[in-house]
Amino acid sequence: MHTISPIRLSPRRRPVIWLVLLVTVAFLFSRVDRCSHTISQSIQSTFLSPSTLTVSTETTQPGSNTHGFNLFDNLYLRNGTFYIVTSTPSSFMPRNHIVSRPTRRGEGIDIQATDQELQFLTPAEAKGILGDRAISIAGFSVIFHDPSQFMSHFYHWWGELILGTFRVYSTLQQSRYIAPTRFLLPNVAGDAWRDGTGLNGPLMRAAFPSSPIENADWWADILRLGSSTFVFERAMLVDRAAAHKSPLSRNWHKMISSTMELAAPSQFWDPIRETIVGNFVGPDLPHPTKPVVTYITRQTPNRRRKLSDSSHESLLSALGELQKEGVCEVQVVEETEGVKLVELVARSTVIIGVHGSGLTHQLWMPPSPLSTIIEIFFPNAYSFDHEMIARNLGHRHYAVWNDTLLTYPEGRYHPKIKYAEHLDFRGSEMPVHGPAVAAAIRARLQVGSGVEPESVMHLDESHQMALALDSGREVL
Known part of the structure; x- marks a missing residue:
């Protein structure tokens, strides 16, 4: 009967084999380590690296702007207050044509904007108030600054807020419509922006399926980071009371009155309508x-x-x-x-x-x-x-x-x-x-x-x- 004998290495070959094995293992571990380091760097650069901007970067306004509908690049935010950093504040609308106090409208109620809502700073002043750097909020943010008083209505939401926003936004004359990255409602709690007929929510999801709608909770989280300054890469700041400061509103009594004098493309609404339908x-x-x-x-x-x-x-x-x-x-x-x-x-x-x-x-x-x-x-x-x-x-x-x-x-x-x-x-x-x-x-x-x-x-x-x-x- 034949038996299989174990392979026996000669004493001279044994050290060579061990050396080859050690080199191979070392090589494989080095590859894994490099790969792990590369992945770690990639993850860190994608998710963990802080996105910041120096506060000396000035605020600008692209496109056309009007009472209550103002588009900004590099709009700053700290402790719930907006800041426009500029060497030429006269190139912007007065504060009360941009925002108002976010309180319920009514007879005898003062809604004029104060320093709590918006301030203008020179680049030199900004450093002392905002710090050296700001956390960047990337993309295009649409900020509806109103309380829920008029927001929870199908006509006011779609026929004024959304329509007015995109009439102004369309004056940028972009070759391609870029949907908002997010909609922010800093002064609206919970579901108070939704209308009684249940239309606002579903239609927003149909029009902007990838754009979250963040209510006052988001703003409260930002406020808790009291020592941090944020900067919106691009933001449309929309305010009903400021819009009604337009002379055109005296006759028409409509929030979007001021937007009617802007030279918007004739078919600016088509992309939104076609997307919804x-x-x-x-x-x-x-x-x-x-x-x-x-x-x-x-x-x-x-x-x-x-x-x-x-x-x-x-x-x-x-x-x-x-x-x-x-x-x-x-x-x-x-x-x-x-x-x-x-x-x-x-x-x-x-x-x-x-x-x-x-x-x-x-x-x-x-x-x-x-x-x-x-x-x-x-x-x-x-x-x-x-x-x-x-x-x-x-x-x-x-x-x-x-x-x-x-x-x-x-x-x-x-x-x-x-x-x-x-x-x-x-x-x-x-x-x-x-x-x-x-x-x-x-x-x-x-x-x-x-x-x-x-x-x-x-x-x-x-x-x-x-x-x-x-x-x-x-x-x-």
């Missing part, structure tokens, strides 16, 4: 074969500011006739349908509704030569809420006073806001003559006809006087 509906939204008219109703029980039952039926009947004639397709949807309205409005050409937040959904309607907003008011009343949005988006806006429609060409506006005697727009028996609205839609959708029905008035100054003489109505 694409994320809600998908990229293949069917194209309608004819214009779509969407009537957003407010007729559910106990709603304030809705049409009388007879006016509602008159409008439904007149719109039904348009559909029978093949002029358009008609959609009727209740304002409370929420996010369902995104898809319905995205395929619309004309939107009709009583003055109210439902008309804010025009943000999802694509602009075109025919895109139209028809807003129903109490006769003689007027507000600019949805006309401002329509002008930003490229939609034609018509105000309806029962059987009369008013519209203004580009560059001209209704003289001023005017509330009705009906509980400040809040009455529940608003009249509208359905056939007058239908006639305006029919004429509007006749491409290239140039026809306007007699009920539509393009009110320049001479027309205002004629209106007053012919109907006895007040020239507003």
Whole structure:
């Protein structure tokens, strides 16, 4: 029987083998050590290295800026106070045109900004107050400086804060839209920024899926680092009270009044609208074969500011006739349908509704030569809420006073806001003559006809006087 004998090395070969083994092990350990050191350095440089900037770097303002909507590069923050470091403070707006005290607005309440909100420093002063270096907050931060008083409302959030921010931001004329890195709400606790209809949150996630919304907790964490100075690489500072300092706000009474005079690209809103619609509906939204008219109703029980039952039926009947004639397709949807309205409005050409937040959904309607907003008011009343949005988006806006429609060409506006005697727009028996609205839609959708029905008035100054003489109505 054969047996396998163990291999025996000669005494002379044994030291050589041991030497080879030792060299191999040493080489492998050195490779592992170098690799570990390289990985450690990479991790440290990516995650652990402090990102700092010297406080002598001055604050600048790219693009166009206006009351309450100010874009900054290198905006400093320490102990909850903003600092603008500059050798030329006169090149910036006054402090109260940038921020206000973040307290609830009301009669007799002083909201003028103080040194606690914002200070201007020269580079020499900055070193003594801010220290030598600042922790960098990278990317583009949008800071809504208001308390939650007006923020928790669909119209105020989307039709003023977001729309105004991106009108101003678009003046940078970038080749590619860069979404905000974060939205900061330093004076809003918990969910107080969310609206009662549950639209603000989902729409923000659809528009900016990678941009967190940080409330007052984030700010409180920063405040706890009391000895640290922070610097925003780029920040849009938005403040409602400061925006209302604009002379344009005296007539329009809208937060975004000041932004209307900025030369923004005509399609600045398209990237946001397309992102929201694409994320809600998908990229293949069917194209309608004819214009779509969407009537957003407010007729559910106990709603304030809705049409009388007879006016509602008159409008439904007149719109039904348009559909029978093949002029358009008609959609009727209740304002409370929420996010369902995104898809319905995205395929619309004309939107009709009583003055109210439902008309804010025009943000999802694509602009075109025919895109139209028809807003129903109490006769003689007027507000600019949805006309401002329509002008930003490229939609034609018509105000309806029962059987009369008013519209203004580009560059001209209704003289001023005017509330009705009906509980400040809040009455529940608003009249509208359905056939007058239908006639305006029919004429509007006749491409290239140039026809306007007699009920539509393009009110320049001479027309205002004629209106007053012919109907006895007040020239507003």
